Amino acid sequence: KEKLLEVKNLKRYFKVGPKAVLKAVDDVSFDIYKGETLGLVGESGCGKSTTGRTIIRLYDATDGKVLFNGEDIHGKKSKKELKKFNRKMQMIFQDPYASLNPRMTVKDIIAEGIDIHGLAKSNKERNERVYQLLETVGLNREHANRYPHEFSGGQRQRIGIARALAVDPEFIIADEPISALDVSIQAQVVNLLQELQDKHGLTYLFIAHDLSMVQHISDRVGVMYLGHMAELANSDELYEHALHPYTQALLSAIPVADPEVERSRERIILEGDVPSPISPPSGCRFRTRCPHAMDICAQVEPRWQEARKGHWVACHLYDDEYKSGSNK
Numbered sequence: 001k002e003k004l005l006e007v008k009n010l011k012r013y014f015k016v017g018p019k020a021v022l023k024a025v026d027d028v029s030f031d032i033y034k035g036e037t038l039g040l041v042g043e044s045g046c047g048k049s050t051t052g053r054t055i056i057r058l059y060d061a062t063d064g065k066v067l068f069n070g071e072d073i074h075g076k077k078s079k080k081e082l083k084k085f086n087r088k089m090q091m092i093f094q095d096p097y098a099s100l101n102p103r104m105t106v107k108d109i110i111a112e113g114i115d116i117h118g119l120a121k122s123n124k125e126r127n128e129r130v131y132q133l134l135e136t137v138g139l140n141r142e143h144a145n146r147y148p149h150e151f152s153g154g155q156r157q158r159i160g161i162a163r164a165l166a167v168d169p170e171f172i173i174a175d176e177p178i179s180a181l182d183v184s185i186q187a188q189v190v191n192l193l194q195e196l197q198d199k200h201g202l203t204y205l206f207i208a209h210d211l212s213m214v215q216h217i218s219d220r221v222g223v224m225y226l227g228h229m230a231e232l233a234n235s236d237e238l239y240e241h242a243l244h245p246y247t248q249a250l251l252s253a254i255p256v257a258d259p260e261v262e263r264s265r266e267r268i269i270l271e272g273d274v275p276s277p278i279s280p281p282s283g284c285r286f287r288t289r290c291p292h293a294m295d296i297c298a299q300v301e302p303r304w305q306e307a308r309k310g311h312w313v314a315c316h317l318y319d320d321e322y323k324s325g326s327n328k
């Protein structure tokens, strides 16, 4: 498998007061392979959106690297080089209404990237491209001269997808692209994204707040907690053999259709709230809510390690040093 992106020790901090620093993304490392969908999940405030935005350079990185086809996109770059990266990496947003300029026609919204990157030689070519994109996302040319408010949520998300596709990207970050949509519409948008992926060989980072949403569409899934990556594995592996206590709790909260199975299942209820990311707990950040916390968990931050093949986790339960001699 070829890597499209390598995220290495990425950090993104925000100053939130004279002395307070919000470590929204704190030393996160993972790869994204060409043509895959990597799901990224976690509760709100865990840093998943900030991770996505820092990866495509909507935010500067506080530290760390993001390599795109081997090139560090946060390194020093000329305007021309930056433009090249901007074209390859696009974003689809959660709220397709807020992200579409209400005063622009659908045509101009979709053509913005075409104009910036000079992808059409004439007005006719520009129009043709827009019409084609509208059809690609399941709309039609009659929609081109209308305004965003004339469309339903699902249609607006299709417009957002057309806008992202307009510049022929390789990588798309979809930040909760279906969370704001009716359940009946969600599957349609997901199907569209999958069709487009097959057709254009796209690579996706699909951000969502719950595991059930990314289960079927992701090749691999990463779970974030308080600015850290807790676990990352192939989807099936993660759902069948979750290692991190946090992932196990998230999975236990997903209802199962079969009532027999549902009855016999054990729900893991997490105590307490998510601590503030401005002053996270020492050692393992999950320890204040972890049913398996040991003494060591308050003292030493668990390292990010490959516990099984392709299955990464940050938890002392899988550290040879600590796992046998539980010192609770």
Ligand code: SF4
Residues within 6 Å of the ligand: 244, 245, 246, 284, 285, 286, 287, 288, 290, 291, 292, 293, 294, 297, 302, 314, 315, 316, 317
């Ligand atoms: Fe729980 Fe300790 Fe593992 Fe953290 S390191 S998840 S507190 S067992």
Ligand code: MG
Residues within 6 Å of the ligand: 048, 049, 176
């Ligand atoms: Mg978010």
